Amino acid sequence: MNKTIGHSDRASRRRPLRKWAAEVKKARFIYLLFVPTCLYFLIFTYAPFYGITIAFKDYQVFKGIFESPWVGLEHFRTLFSSAKFPELLQNTVTISLYRILFGFPAPILFALLLNEVRAVWFKRSVQTITYFPHFLSWVVFGGIVFNFIGPNGIFNTVLEALGRDPVNLTTSVEHFRTLIVSSAIMKEFGWGAIIYLAALSGIDPQLYEAAKIDGAGKLRQIWHVTLPGMRSVMALLFVLSLAGILDAGFEQIYIFLNPAVMGPGDIIDTYVYRIGILGANYEIATAMGLFKGVVGMVFIITANSLIRRMGEKSLW
């Protein structure tokens, strides 16, 4: 009795294994196709994970990462107790929050306006022109903005015509954030509307019909039908932008940054670049990068479970 049980047990254990081996063999072509991708990710995204240990070591270039001695949390203590850290954090978060506050509603409003347009040629021209800046790099778009606000630019010419003193916005501390946020909105509001327009075109016209029968006016139709129709996209994008709160946009900021606006403009990423790559202070820069990476990960996981709990379509 016992014997037979043992025997069948072993056989049933072996059978799935053999089945599994057969499936693996059958899929060998698929694995072969995955090899290049696998190698790429192992080398260029997983191997750098080992480099994170630099944040916990006294990194000596000639010894290499492995041989360098451990120092525990020393670099984090130095970082968090420095006067620079709260300043960087505040700059980064402030710029991000301004971006969300003004930049998030802009494409939604634009999509709502565009949705009212019936003349196809007009709609298409507006879209073609407002989408275009999205495809330009920040170097080029920054150049266009600087031309606009420069000493001989349109902005100051208009100010002078109005009898006001010209302002040098590129070096103005008090206007730095406004300049960053408004130029970013100008570059992306058109493009950002696409996803909302797609959501709008997916709304069932019968919902509007029902709202009308219930006596809803135009604004109530927008409030009760149009906006709920965009809600899942709005939730997703809002949550994503919250998750990226420590990402204030290196490329743009770097273009607009100069010694005069270092006060409000120095963010985590510009600091990491400056002290890490230019200053070769690898440990502190790695620690700062790790702090940003961990906070970003925690935020995005929290955000995802939040929208899932709200009953909206989540990221995973």
Add this chain to the structure above:
Amino acid sequence: MVNDIGQGRDNPSSQRMAASSGLDRNPAWAQALIYGVLATLTLICLYPMLNVLAISFSEAQAIYGNPMMVVPESFTLEAYKYIFSTRVLLNSFGITVFVTVFGTLLNLMFTITGAYALSKTQVPGHKLMLWMIVIPMLFGAGLIPMYILLKELHLLNTIWVLILPKLVAPFNMILMRNFFWSIPDGLEESARIDGAGELRIIWNVILPLSMPVIATVGLFYGVNHWNDFFTGLFFIKDNTKWPLQVVLRSIIIDFNMLNMGATTPQATGDMSRLVLQPENIKAAAIIFAVVPILCVYPFLQKYFVKGIMLGSVKG
């Protein structure tokens, strides 16, 4: 105007028309306001760009005389002649063209093969493979570990640093995987019954069906290579190896042409000193970088919009 509002509300025929397109029609004054706001926004986008274009073709006097122009007042190509005489800009243009063309080809090869493998959900270990590309979207090691890795691999200061670390963008791979995944299995099965090998199936069945998504992802990669600024900034110190955007930054933002292998504006004689100014040289450099984007813009608009739609169907 009162009449118009009345029509929108009461006239049954207009109500039926409005119903077919969803929302109520606006009264005429509101509609005019909407068109006005949109036209203004469009002009705000367009005006600075036209201004740069006009300045790039203008002589110094015209630029200071009428800085707000949209049509060049005096036509000259001196600024363009000057930027084309700088060796570093042309050199960086060559580098970026190579990186964009060759890099995008490699991107597509890696992304197509990987995405096809990931679209086969029945394969043992599928979950593991999927997580392998999802984790990098959630957490990255940061700039410095990457820098040290590239240093160890001796990729710093080479053209390959612009291509190899960016071979696969996880988002693009998932976009493509979702597309492959939505292709009915029956198509592959019937090709297999007809005796087609695995490679043949991909080449003759999957790829022809996937041209829209391949074009979309290819353009995503291409534009990213063209506009790539920080890879060059972070990982290439030698300015003769800089890609276009990094050189553009030193022209447009710093106006630093000293090491550019060109004769400085002052040295080219009195005539051109009246013509050449930082303003029109910067403007010409901007236009130089915008023109290639403009040339492919019709495709960009079409396929990028398609990509956004594909991405929003399945996250």
